[in-house]
Amino acid sequence: MGRKFLILVTLAAVFLTANLCVGTVKIPLGQIAAGLAGRPVDPAAQRILWDIRLPRALAALLLGGALALAGYLLQSFFHNPIAGPFVLGISSGAKLVVAVFLVCLLGRGIRVSSGALILAAFLGAMLSMGLVLLLSRRMHNMSMLVVCGVLIGYICSACTELLVTFADDADIVNLHNWSNGSFSGITWGNVALMAAVVSVVSFLAFLLAKPLSAYQLGEAYARNLGVNLKLLKVQMVVLSSLLSACVVAYAGPVSFVGLAAPYLVKSLFGTQRPLVMIPACFLGGSVFCLFCDLLARNLFAPTELSISTVTAVFGAPVAVWMMLLRGKEKAL
Amino acid sequence: MTDLFFQTQRLCVGYDGKPLIEGIQIGLEQGEILTLIGPNGAGKSTVLKSIAGQLAPLGGTVYLDKRPADRMTKAQLARQIAIVLTSRLRGEMMTCGEVVATGRYPYTGYFGLLSEADRQIVEEAMEMVHMREWKERPFSRISDGQRQRVMLARAICQQPRLLILDEPTSYLDVRHQLEFLSLLQKMCRKMGLTVIMSLHELELAAKVSDRVCCLKGRYVDRYGRPEEVFTGGYVSSLFGVSLGSYDEINGGMELEPALGQPQVFVIAGAGTGRSVYRRLQRKGIPFATGILFSNDLDYPVAKALAADCIASEGLEPMGEALFEAARQRVDACGRVICCRERFGALEEANGRLLSYAKSRGKEIEEPWRK
Known part of the structure; x- marks a missing residue:
């Protein structure tokens, strides 16, 4: 167990460092160490390191973890490993509300703080989640629910596109980049706020480890063991929506991380125990996003890929693999 | 009536405010086994769920040790009642030992970590159902008979005073049905466990139960000792048997x-x-x-x-x-x-x-x- 955590931490450290070193301008390791320690280095390198790469890498680390954790919570909630913020349309709902919010306010020349963006995204996430929950009452077939989630996602994306098409030029550039998903343009102020939100929410999720472990057995057994199901469900929905919202507010919708990372981590650890899975999923998501952002920035440099393009390339096959395995197990 | 451990008074059960069965009066002494029988859809599971606190009763009261169950907290109830259901427990990536250990939930601390004493109880419970050597086996890779024994061990771990089982023998072959019910009987004698369950196998119900409760229509049709209930062609009338027959003394169907x-x-x-x-x-x-x-x-x-x-x-x-x-x-x-x-x-x-x-x-x- 400890060794497996060490693997994840090492991987995170390696990719974090790689994200700082590699780019259109290469910064050697020595410079990075010196720069981080506050010793004098080449001023250009210093600026790239401190103003661009470090906040961006930290954002990938934090938001990747948040996405994976949101995915894990949703998968536990629906008792289904295919659930996730992107698949169920929660990210897209959050995106739509943020886009509406931005177009309305920016059009009137009002500057928007990132905290307000998180709130707008949270509102959107809760709206989509509400819709999904409403549908899930009617539909007991999980694959149908996922299809509905994907449809909700498409509708929200279409609405966002519509908004972007008719918005003023200046806003479009901003919105277009963001609505495809990207970790670029993150400031230290952003990092501070997202770190605060993500760490508090993740900690709260960790506190749910015990009731969550009972919930995994099925609702009847959880109730019999004394779990307050209503409260737990509300907590799961709110926490996963907050995490998804935080990601959408800063990076736009990022696909498949919430789905692939928990699955890979679960396979690595060979357990479902929330006490292990909550921190492990967070780390796994961080590693996944750091790795994908490294590729997004460098694969076709200087052209940058959207982060969702890369996460989809790596995440979608994992999802397919997972469903194939599940089908096999059911056939056994 | 004073020494009854379990009692219901005018219990009314059903879904969405629509009563399915009314006026259920059951009384059990500690260590007794009650079996619910009745045709499919008679509401056996509904009664069990309502007694177990899975479904809010529409009326009446369940008493445990003379205390109304609806006045107990969730945590108190969790230490009194354990369940074994027909719907499979989701045990993804869990070993049999881990599944059994979930029974300790009402007794563990904030993060649910097991103490040495908890581990000991898990071991003993697994020993009791003869599954100790299967402790590290994945729960999803064992047979139905073994799974049912693990579920029983899990319930025992919860150290309940009342055990509720919904058709525990459904997926078992003859040998495992007998083993399972013998085990249950042993627990009742040794630990004073009180059992309420539903069974499809009438001949087994007649043999293992101290009391039998027959559900039909909207009421309890008969309630009493098996020798009082299984007489005079009652089973055929309870199930509305018109083709073929059921012999109550030998438990045979023709x-x-x-x-x-x-x-x-x-x-x-x-x-x-x-x-x-x-x-x-x-x-x-x-x-x-x-x-x-x-x-x-x-x-x-x-x-x-x-x-x-x-x-x-x-x-x-x-x-x-x-x-x-x-x-x-x-x-x-x-x-x-x-x-x-x-x-x-x-x-x-x-x-x-x-x-x-x-x-x-x-x-x-x-x-x-x-």
Whole structure:
């Protein structure tokens, strides 16, 4: 167990460092160490390191973890490993509300703080989640629910596109980049706020480890063991929506991380125990996003890929693999 | 009524405010086993769920140790009642030991970590159901019989005083059904566990239960000791059996008899005729049989399947009147099957019947010769 955590931490450290070193301008390791320690280095390198790469890498680390954790919570909630913020349309709902919010306010020349963006995204996430929950009452077939989630996602994306098409030029550039998903343009102020939100929410999720472990057995057994199901469900929905919202507010919708990372981590650890899975999923998501952002920035440099393009390339096959395995197990 | 451990008073259960069963009055002493029986859809699971606190009762009260259950907290109830359900527990990536350990939930601390004492209890529970060596095995890779035992161990770990099981023997073969119920009986005797369960197997229910509760329509149809409940064709009426029959004393079921003018006469007795009766029933041939003592093993089957059955009361020689009746039936049949090799002193009439059939040139079949 400890060794497996060490693997994840090492991987995170390696990719974090790689994200700082590699780019259109290469910064050697020595410079990075010196720069981080506050010793004098080449001023250009210093600026790239401190103003661009470090906040961006930290954002990938934090938001990747948040996405994976949101995915894990949703998968536990629906008792289904295919659930996730992107698949169920929660990210897209959050995106739509943020886009509406931005177009309305920016059009009137009002500057928007990132905290307000998180709130707008949270509102959107809760709206989509509400819709999904409403549908899930009617539909007991999980694959149908996922299809509905994907449809909700498409509708929200279409609405966002519509908004972007008719918005003023200046806003479009901003919105277009963001609505495809990207970790670029993150400031230290952003990092501070997202770190605060993500760490508090993740900690709260960790506190749910015990009731969550009972919930995994099925609702009847959880109730019999004394779990307050209503409260737990509300907590799961709110926490996963907050995490998804935080990601959408800063990076736009990022696909498949919430789905692939928990699955890979679960396979690595060979357990479902929330006490292990909550921190492990967070780390796994961080590693996944750091790795994908490294590729997004460098694969076709200087052209940058959207982060969702890369996460989809790596995440979608994992999802397919997972469903194939599940089908096999059911056939056994 | 004062020493009852479990009691319900005018309990009314159902879904969405619509009552399914009303006026349930049950009383159990500690260590007793109550079995709910009734046709499919009679509401056995609904009653169990309501007692277990899974479903809010629509009226009335459940008392545990004279305390109303609805006044207990979730945590208190979790230490009183454990459940074993038919719906599978989701045990993804869990070992059998981990599944059993989930029973400790009401006793562990904030993060649910097991103490040394908890681990000891898990070990003991697994030992009790003979699953200790399967502790590290994945829960998803064991057989249904083993899974049910693990679920029982899990429930035991919860150290409940009342155990509720919904059709615990459904997926088990005969051997495992017997093992499981013996285990349950042992727990009740040893640990004073009180059990409420539903069973489909009526013959098992009659044997293992201290009390039986029969659900039919909107009410409890009968409630009492099995010997009081399983009498006088009650089971057939409870389940609305119109085709075939159920023998309450032996717990045997027979299919619908082939009725009509008997074509075959079966001379049987001492349990030799049952297989012949069933063979004839399968072919749809109406038959008459006799002369049987009413305490013969063949008698309940003959009564269920024969178009005509000539029976003699008690352990006395078969009288002349019975012989005469049987002789007439033989006359009417074209074929006689004699299942007996020899006849005892009291049933000498059957021997004469066989000779008579031979003398009349009836086609005689003697299955024991093969």
